[in-house]
Amino acid sequence: MTNIAVLTAYVIVLSLYVNLGIALYGIFARPSLVKKLIAITILSDTANAFAVLVGYRWPRNALPKPPVIPELPVTRRVLEEYTSSAVDPLPQALVLTAIVIGLAITLFIAFIIIQYYRLYGTVDVRKVRRI
Amino acid sequence: MEVYVGLGLAPLILTIASFALPLISLVVGDRKWFYHVYGLVFGVVALVYALVSYNMVVVLGKPIIYPFGGWPGPIGIVYEVDGLGAILGLLVAFDMLLVILYSWWYMWERDGVEWYYTLLLLLETGMLGIVYTGDIFNLFVMIELLAIAAYGLVAFHRSKKEAVEAAVKYSVIGATATTMYFLAIVFIYGTYGTVNMADLALKARPWLCLHDVDSCRYLALVSGTGYGNTLIATSIAMALALWAFTFKAAVFPNHFWLPDAHPEAPTPVSAALSGLVVKMGAYATLRFVYTLFGVNSTLDMVVSGISLRDAILVVLLILGAISAILGALVMVIQDDIKRLLAYSTIAHLGIVFMGIGVGLSSVDVGIASIAITGVVLHIINHSFGKTLLFMASGVYIDAVDSRSINDMRGLGKLLPFTTFALILGLLHLLGIPPLGGFFSKLLIYNALMNSGLVVFAIILVLSTAISILGYMKVIVSLIVPARPTELIGRVKEHPLPVAVLFVIALIIVMLGIWSLSGGIDYLSSLLNSVVSIDGAREYINSMTELSSRLAGLG
Numbered sequence: 001m002t003n004i005a006v007l008t009a010y011v012i013v014l015s016l017y018v019n020l021g022i023a024l025y026g027i028f029a030r031p032s033l034v035k036k037l038i039a040i041t042i043l044s045d046t047a048n049a050f051a052v053l054v055g056y057r058w059p060r061n062a063l064p065k066p067p068v069i070p071e072l073p074v075t076r077r078v079l080e081e082y083t084s085s086a087v088d089p090l091p092q093a094l095v096l097t098a099i100v101i102g103l104a105i106t107l108f109i110a111f112i113i114i115q116y117y118r119l120y121g122t123v124d125v126r127k128v129r130r131i
Numbered sequence: 132m133e134v135y136v137g138l139g140l141a142p143l144i145l146t147i148a149s150f151a152l153p154l155i156s157l158v159v160g161d162r163k164w165f166y167h168v169y170g171l172v173f174g175v176v177a178l179v180y181a182l183v184s185y186n187m188v189v190v191l192g193k194p195i196i197y198p199f200g201g202w203p204g205p206i207g208i209v210y211e212v213d214g215l216g217a218i219l220g221l222l223v224a225f226d227m228l229l230v231i232l233y234s235w236w237y238m239w240e241r242d243g244v245e246w247y248y249t250l251l252l253l254l255e256t257g258m259l260g261i262v263y264t265g266d267i268f269n270l271f272v273m274i275e276l277l278a279i280a281a282y283g284l285v286a287f288h289r290s291k292k293e294a295v296e297a298a299v300k301y302s303v304i305g306a307t308a309t310t311m312y313f314l315a316i317v318f319i320y321g322t323y324g325t326v327n328m329a330d331l332a333l334k335a336r337p338w339l340c341l342h343d344v345d346s347c348r349y350l351a352l353v354s355g356t357g358y359g360n361t362l363i364a365t366s367i368a369m370a371l372a373l374w375a376f377t378f379k380a381a382v383f384p385n386h387f388w389l390p391d392a393h394p395e396a397p398t399p400v401s402a403a404l405s406g407l408v409v410k411m412g413a414y415a416t417l418r419f420v421y422t423l424f425g426v427n428s429t430l431d432m433v434v435s436g437i438s439l440r441d442a443i444l445v446v447l448l449i450l451g452a453i454s455a456i457l458g459a460l461v462m463v464i465q466d467d468i469k470r471l472l473a474y475s476t477i478a479h480l481g482i483v484f485m486g487i488g489v490g491l492s493s494v495d496v497g498i499a500s501i502a503i504t505g506v507v508l509h510i511i512n513h514s515f516g517k518t519l520l521f522m523a524s525g526v527y528i529d530a531v532d533s534r535s536i537n538d539m540r541g542l543g544k545l546l547p548f549t550t551f552a553l554i555l556g557l558l559h560l561l562g563i564p565p566l567g568g569f570f571s572k573l574l575i576y577n578a579l580m581n582s583g584l585v586v587f588a589i590i591l592v593l594s595t596a597i598s599i600l601g602y603m604k605v606i607v608s609l610i611v612p613a614r615p616t617e618l619i620g621r622v623k624e625h626p627l628p629v630a631v632l633f634v635i636a637l638i639i640v641m642l643g644i645w646s647l648s649g650g651i652d653y654l655s656s657l658l659n660s661v662v663s664i665d666g667a668r669e670y671i672n673s674m675t676e677l678s679s680r681l682a683g684l685g
Contacts, residue, residue, distance in 0.1 A: 027307050033299065040306050047314045054321040088355070091320065094268055098313055101275045105306045108279055112286055112298050119292045128296060 005058060012053060019046040033113045033123040040109065044102045048095045055091030059084055067092065135187055138197040138210050141180035142260045142273075148173045149252035156245035163244050167235050170248040174228040177255055181224035184263070188217040194660065194673040196265070204678025205327040205354045211265025213422075213670055214657030215507065219262040219414055226406055226514055227255045229631055233522050234399045236627040237529075247287065247397070253280035254403060261411050265674065267423075268316055268326040270415065271309065274379070278305050281408055284400045285392045297391035304378065304388060312375035318368035324355030328423060329674035332667055335365075335428040343668055346675040349684060361429050366439050369430060372419055373443065380412025382447075382484050383454040386477045390461075393476065394469035394534070398525030401469060405476045406518040410510050413483050417506070420444065421661045422670060426492050441491045448488030452587055454481025455594035462601040467534045468524045471601055472517065475560065478594055479513045485587050486575040490662070494582040500662045501581075504655040505574030512559065512567045512642060519556035519635040522628060523549050527609075530622045536608050543609030545622045550609055552632035557602040559639045562595055567642030570651065 023046060026039025057064055067089035071078045113123060120128050152169065159165045187195050194213040198204070212220065231251065238244050257277025264270050282305065286298035320326055323334045330350055333339055340347040374385070381389040389409070393401050424430035424440060431440040458478030465471040486509065489502035524534075526549045531538045543550035559566040562573075572591065579588035642650075660666030 024307075027303065033303070036303050040303065040310070043307060044310045044313075047310050047317065050314060051317045051320075054317050090326075090355075091317070094313075094316070094320075094326075097268075097272060101272065102310075104279055105275065105302070105309075108282055109299075109302050109306065112282075112295060112302060115286070115289055115295050116299055119290070119295055125299075 009053075016046055016050055016053070019049075031124050031126045033116060033125060037106065037109050037113060041102070041106060044098065048098055051091040051095050051098070055088035057085075057087050135184065135195050135197050137180050137183050138187075138195060138212060138263060139199060141177060141184070142256045142263065144180075145173060145177055145252050145256040145259065148176075149249050149256060152245055152249045152252070159245075163239070166244040166248050167238070170231045170234065170251065171228075173252055174224075174231040174255070177259065178224040178228050181220045181259070184212055185217040185221045188212055188214060189657070193669050196674055196677045198678065198681060201681060203353070203681035204674055205325050205330040205350065206682075208269050209265045209327065209329075209674060209678070210263045211329060211670070211674055212263050213660040213666075215414070215417065215661050216262045218507065218654070218657060219410070219510070220259055222511055222514055223255065223258045223262065223407055226518055227251075227258075227403065229518060229635060230399045230403045230406075233402070233525075233628055233631045236625055236631075237397065237399050237525060241397075243287070247284075250280045250283045250287075251400070251403070254284065254400075254408070256280075258407055258411060262414060265328045266326055267319065267328060267331065271312055271316060274312065274375075274411070274415070275309055277408065277411060278302075278309060278379075281305075281392075281404060284404070285396045287397050287400065288395070291395070293391070294395040297388070297395040301388045301392040304385075308375040308378035308385075311371045315368040315371035315375070318364045318371070320357070322357040322359055322361050322364040322368075324357040327354075327674070328418070329671045330354050332423050332425075333671045335424050335430065336664075336667070337429075338427070339668065339671070343672055343675075345679070346672050349675045349679040349682075352684065353678075353682060362432055362434070362439070365424065365430050369419065369424065369443060373416065373447075376412040376416045376419070377447075377450065377484075378412070380409050380416070380480050380484070381454075381477055382412075382450050382480055383457055383477075384450075386454060386458070389477060390470050390473045393473040394467065398469075398521055398528065401472075401525075402518040402521035405473065405521060406514040409476060409480055410483075410514065413480065413487065413506070413510060416447070416484070416487055417503070417661060420447075420487065421490060421503070422667060425664070425667060426490070426496075427664075431492055438492050441493075444488045444491050447484050448584065448587055451481045451484030451486075451488060452590045454478065455485065455590060456481075456597070459594045459597035459601070462598060463604070465601070466536055468527065468536050468539070468605065469521070469534055471536070471605065472520050472524060475520075475598060475601065476513075476517060478598055479509070479517075479560070482572065482575060482591055482594065483509055483513075485579065485591060488587075489575075489578045489582050489584065491582065496663055498578050498581045500655055500658070501574055502578035503658055503662050504651060505571050505578060507658055508567075508574060508646070508651070508654060509571035512571045512639075515635050515638050515642070516556050516560040516568060519552060519632060519639070520560070522632055522635070523553040523556065526624070526628050526632075530618070536605060540608050541610075541612040541614045542618070542622070543606075544614040545618060546624050548624055548629045549632060552629075552636045553609070554606055555636045555639060557606060561599060561602055565640075565643050567639055567646055570643070570646035574651065 023039045023043035062085045065086045067086045197210040199208045260273030282302040288294045378385040458474050462474035486502045486506035490499040559568040562569040
């Protein structure tokens with residue numbers, strides 16, 4: 001691992017933490033529901049990027065490869081090369097699942113915001129606050 | 132090879148049944164009886180599967196496994212059911228069946244029955260998946276499934292302003308909480324290289340490899356490794372995960388959504404949400420703090436004088452105590468009967484979390500075992516009690532078309548059977564000795580007293596004492612005033628809800644008798660896997676034994 005790679009990793013992690021902060025600020029501090037929804041999607045994208053980053057591998061003397069076996073038949077040599085250079089596929093599977101679930105949640109929240117607007121005539125939660 | 136197909140089938144069949152219903156409704160149209168029968172049939176199917184799984188666990192005396200697609204252990208997703216999962220699965224299936232039966236009466240005249248049952252079956256799938264799964268990522272998927280069904284059901288009356296506002300509050304913060312749990316999974320995977328619960332339980336206790344050589348050898352072959360600082364990553368993951376779980380369980384300070392969301396749902400759904408859905412947060416907490424990161428695990432490391440696991444448990448104790456007092460206090464001043472019951476749920480979940488917090492590393496395993504038995508018994512007691520109360524309140528609301536207790540004055544004399552069941556349910560939750568609710572509170576109280584947490588034991592009693600005022604207000608305003616003359620003749624009791632209420636009332640009485648006659652010992656032997664280290668080893672070894680044979684390594 002070169003110094004540049006380490007530096008890049010730090011920059012990525014730092015920017016993901018900043019992203020996380022922005023998303024939480026958006027969800028808890030912004031009064032508009034639409035802004036909250038956007039912040040939720042930022043939050044889940046940040047979490048997904050985190051997962052992909054955790055699965056990233058830095059193989060020695062080679063560039064990391066996608067977790068796909070490109071050759072047939074699969075011999076021992078192909079497998080060895082694959083396991084030594086491919087990134088971890090499991091976080092990518094987790095992210096795929098999380099994205100699909102996130103879509104359902106986002107759709108539901110988008111619908112409920114439209115319904116909120118129809119009933120209250122606003123998407124500003126401050127104007128509707130009850131006791 | 133003992134692979135229990137029924138275990139994997141139960142949530143699968145329910146999911147298919149749920150998602151097929153909107154398609155079927157294109158053919159069936161508005162023949163409403165069909166949807167009710169459909170819901171009932173799949174409620175019974177779920178109960179049969181839950182009973183079979185429970186029976187398997189009890190007969191075999193060890194956790195049962197279902198590997199999805201035949202993929203072994205930590206490589207594929209497995210369902211792993213131990214005593215705790217089996218008994219909660221049975222509770223979920225049985226309680227949901229009662230909710231569906233009550234829905235026959237409640238939804239008979241209402242529109243949107245097909246959507247209602249789609250979401251209700253999805254809710255049941257989510258809960259069964261949560262208690263049966265042996266994989267923390269699958270737990271995330273099931274929590275999301277449960278959550279989206281619950282959001283949909285809260286917003287079921289979608290043209291009602293309050294319902295939509297409650298659903299917005301619930302879903303926006305709920306989506307944030309579940310994403311936080313996903314982040315926790317990322318941290319755990321990065322550190323331990325696995326998302327399998329049994330594998331994680333072993334990796335969190337590296338010293339177990341001295342005893343369970345075979346499991347360790349197998350897992351060293353197939354399971355990944357992680358990197359980074361274990362302690363820091365584990366504590367961040369626990370902080371994120373417990374935030375999500377306490378949100379699900381509506382423990383202070385994450386309780387704000389519950390008093391809005393639960394009352395706005397249709398009444399049978401309120402019963403399911405308050406009776407079962409919030410318990411899933413408590414179940415997940417139990418799993419994380421005991422089975423995965425129990426005493427002497429990597430979380431139990433001493434940093435500047437205090438073990439991190441103890442610090443987490445003390446926080447849970449304090450949050451539980453605040454919930455118990457706050458829920459009881461705010462409950463007393465409510466006039467809306469469903470809101471009153473919702474605040475009572477917060478108080479009871481506070482008591483449950485105080486019980487969870489007892490298992491500090493300084494506390495004897497025997498006392499922790501009493502506490503966990505008390506917690507599970509209280510989950511069961513509160514489930515049936517709160518289901519009964521919400522169902523009974525639905526009958527009153529239907530009679531006077533208002534949720535205000537003031538409008539229900541004297542109504543008890545017109546609806547004698549419902550009122551009898553309601554009073555029984557209130558006394559049960561209060562903890563009057565012959566009924567079940569007394570024994571679970573007594574167990575938690577004993578555990579708190581014996582582990583030196585006297586302040587929390589007093590808070591438990593105080594919370595109960597305050598809630599007497601709220602419960603008595605309901606009873607007194609129902610039966611003391613003269614019967615409302617304008618309602619005589621217009622209000623009559625329907626046999627179906629009364630039958631359901633009496634079934635639950637019977638269960639409540641039976642729970643008391645069962646607790647008296649050795650039920651507590653039986654329950655505590657079932658829950659051994661959660662508390663003791665032998666139980667954790669059994670949990671790990673059951674998974675690795677079957678998986679190593681599936682992988683051809685055993």
